[in-house]
Amino acid sequence: MPRPPSRPPTRSRRRDRPSAPVVDVSAWHRIGVIGAVGIGLVGLLASASTHELDSGSWAYYGAAVALTVAVWLLVHRLRAPWALLCWPLMALLGLVGVSFSAPVAATLCMGSAVLGFLFAGLTQARGVSLVLLPPTLATFVRVNHSVPAQQLGVRLGIALVVWIAAGELPAWLNAKLSSARADLERLAATDPLTGLANRRYWDAQVGRMLGQRTSFAVLLVDLDHFKLFNDAHGHLAGDEMLIAFARVIDENAPEAAVRARWGGEEFALAVQDVAEAPQIAERIRRAVPLGQTCSIGLVAQRPGETLPGLMLRADEALYQAKSAGRDRVVAA
Structure with missing residues (x-):
């Protein structure tokens, strides 16, 4: 059974390979x-x-x-985005066929090739639409074979700009x-001060764990006398204390544990290994920074519990x- 994400998604600092947009492939x-x-x-009609x-022509x-x-029967159940490229290729194949049976009509219809690039740009990752360039160029030359070479070059140059823009601009957007x-989802799930998950993310992940009926x-966790610490040292020092304590929780929690700032000076941790929870x-x-203490309530999930x-x-x-008396762990 897959583990729930222990932390909100973070933005990678490396330049990832462009991925295909999330699309309804069937649609x-x-x-x-x-x-x-x-x-x-x-x-x-042309x-x-x-x-x-x-x-x-009718036979064609x-x-x-x-x-x-x-082709529809072969590919319509495929869910990989690359399978969608068969439709622009089908349109190009159709233009080639028309160029033999109705060459003038094919010339009139050549502009529809831009729709294939637009289709690819809306469904594929950046750069993928460029794979349509070689077959589209070949189709363009075939359809316009009677055009003088100088005019063909000008037309082709303009067409290339339009095709690339139609394919790559939507993909870039x-x-x-x-x-x-992704940034909005990360911000919506993260406590801005400590960097841990917020209560919204906690509720979603722990609710999912309850639905999976796994034990955890x-x-x-509550920092003891945090208000007194704030009054004595100031709110900036209080913020630093919360950040440092969040780091303690993060470092002492198992990788798969869900950790969150529950609210104020309270933090929450969901641990899948129930037997290890008291040691955690x-x-x-024992690791509370700056000589402060904390109190911890520990419970094991019960079957059917909300x-x-x-x-x-x-x-x-x-x-x-x-x-x-604080500074202790109580299991219930």
């Missing part, structure tokens, strides 16, 4: 096949407008429909939005520790 397969069929219909529609369009259905979304223990609590109690019920028992154990 984009439907969009892709509709787009491919739509481009085919445009080609059919062939009719240029008086190139004959029995051979019938074969194109059959091929599109076959998607990457920026994904990064901003909760430590609710004692290590934290999050409010679990935290209420932890709070009651903490209250017992404070009532018994």
Whole structure:
């Protein structure tokens, strides 16, 4: 069973390889096949407008429909984003076919190639749309084979700029939005002072652990006489104390433990090894910095227990520790 994340996601300092945006691949397969069929219909209308529609053209369009259905049946269940690239490639293949049966119509439809780059830019990571350049260039040259070389070069240069912009600009914007979304999620889950998880993240992760029906223990930790420390040393020193104590909790907690600032001078820790929880609590109690002390309430999760019920028992154990003289661990 997968472990819940022990900390809120952090932003990596290294430059990661661009990843594909999170997309509904099934929905984009439907969009892709509709787009491919739509481009085919445009080609059919263009062939009719240029008086190139004959029995051979009808046979070609019938074969194109059959091929599109076959490709759909092969790929529509694939969930990898790269599988979506088959639809821009299908459109290019269709343009090549039209160039043989209706060359003038194919020239009119060549502009639709930009839709393939836009499709790739919306569904793939940065740079992936560029894999469409070689087949699109080959299609462009085939469709415009009768154009003089000098004019072909100018048209091709303009087309390249448009294709790259259509493919890479959406991918770049998607990457920026994904990064901003990740930053917002990290900020929403992190206590800004200590860097530990906040109560919102704690509730979500511990609630998930309860749903998995795995045994774990909760430590609710409170710094003793923190208000007196604040009054004696000032709020800045109090903040430094909270930061230092959060570091103590982080360093003494197992890697898989969920740690959070519960509120004020209270911290919470969820430990999956129930048997080890008392030793962890004692290590934290003995490591409080600046000569201060802490009280800890420790409880083991019970089958079928809710999050409010679990935290209420932890709070009651903490209250017992404070009532018994503080600077101690009480398990309940």
